[in-house]
Amino acid sequence: MSQxxxxxxxxxxxxxxxxxxxxxxxxPEVQTAGAALRGYGGVSWNxxxxxxxxxxxxxxxxAPVGFGRDETGVFQAVIDDLDxxxxxxxxxxxxxxxxxxxxxxTMAVAKTKGYVFRGREVVQTPQGPKVQxxxxxR
Amino acid sequence: xxxxxxTIEIDENxxxxxxxxxxxxxxxxxxxxxxxxxxxxxQSNKKREFYAQTVAVKQxxxxx
Numbered sequence: 001m002s003q004x005x006x007x008x009x010x011x012x013x014x015x016x017x018x019x020x021x022x023x024x025x026x027x028p029e030v031q032t033a034g035a036a037l038r039g040y041g042g043v044s045w046n047x048x049x050x051x052x053x054x055x056x057x058x059x060x061x062x063a064p065v066g067f068g069r070d071e072t073g074v075f076q077a078v079i080d081d082l083d084x085x086x087x088x089x090x091x092x093x094x095x096x097x098x099x100x101x102x103x104x105x106t107m108a109v110a111k112t113k114g115y116v117f118r119g120r121e122v123v124q125t126p127q128g129p130k131v132q133x134x135x136x137x138r
Numbered sequence: 139x140x141x142x143x144x145t146i147e148i149d150e151n152x153x154x155x156x157x158x159x160x161x162x163x164x165x166x167x168x169x170x171x172x173x174x175x176x177x178x179x180x181q182s183n184k185k186r187e188f189y190a191q192t193v194a195v196k197q198x199x200x201x202x
Contacts, residue, residue, distance in 0.1 A: 010152075098152025106146050106154065106173065113172045115144065128150030137142040137169075 002062055002082040004037065004045045007094055009067075011075045011101050016108070017051055017067060020100035026053045037078055039063030045078050060087045095128070103131055110135050144169055 011017050014030070021028040034048025040062035049066030058065060063080035070076050077097075083089045110117065115135035123130045140160040148154045156173060158166050 092150075095151040099148050099150060102148045102152045102154055106148070109173055115172075118143070123147075125150075130150065131148045133146045133148070135144040135146075137144070 001043070002040050002080050003043055004039055004063070004078050005081045005084065007077040007079060007084075007091065009075055009077055009094065009098060011067075011098065012073055013101075013105065014050060014075075016101045016104040017075060017097075019104045020097055021051070021053060023100050023104075024096065026057050028053050034068065037064060037066040037068075039080050040082070043080075049078055051075070058083070058087065058089065061089060062087075065089060092128075099131060103133065106133055114138050144173075146173065 014032070018028050018030060029052045031048075031050055031052070034050055035052070037045040037049045037052065039045070043063070045066060045068070047068050049068035051067040053065045055061050055064045061080070061083045063083060065080075065083075066078040067075045068078060077094050079089050079094075107117070110133075116138050118134040118136050120134075121132045123132060142160040142165070143158070145157040145159075146154055147157065154173075156170055158169060161169065
């Protein structure tokens with residue numbers, strides 16, 4: 001029997017999270033007030049989630065993935081433990097979500113502060129791809 | 139005058155670092171503050187330009 005597990009993130013902005021997931025090819029569903037997350041075999045998570053990726057969008061997954069705010073407002077990922085072990089919805093996947101999130105956030109901060117975007121480059125490393133964003137001072 | 143360039147690198151776990159070119163002194167801190175404000179930068183490395191101005195200011199103070 002599978003069960004949901006919570007994986008820690010540092011993401012706090014719902015808009016950037018949704019944009020990051022969209023960039024990764026998902027069509028996340030947003031329930032700002034929070035909704036129940038129900039998984040394989042009727043298993044449910046005990047706290048509401050605000051962002052959900054339906055199971056149909058997760059190839060081979062048993063259950064939807066949710067992102068719910070904790071008491072400090074930080075999103076925590078809620079993932080079925082079997083999906084985490086067998087379908088790649090693991091810490092590495094969550095790292096890619098965080099990477100896409102951070103890129104969105106950085107671009108938004110740079111725009112707000114008036115920096116001039118000079119380019120984006122992806123550098124392949126043994127640990128994985130790194131994104132380099134360049135800006136100039138106006 | 140050398141253009142001031144900012145490079146932000148985001149690794150595969152979403153951790154970011156800041157690299158600055160052409161900045162001196164407090165300008166570095168201002169940029170880091172801008173990006174840290176949105177929790178975008180979790181690591182920053184000061185370059186020798188930062189300390190160049192700091193040393194110059196200290197030497198100036200000692201002479202007066």
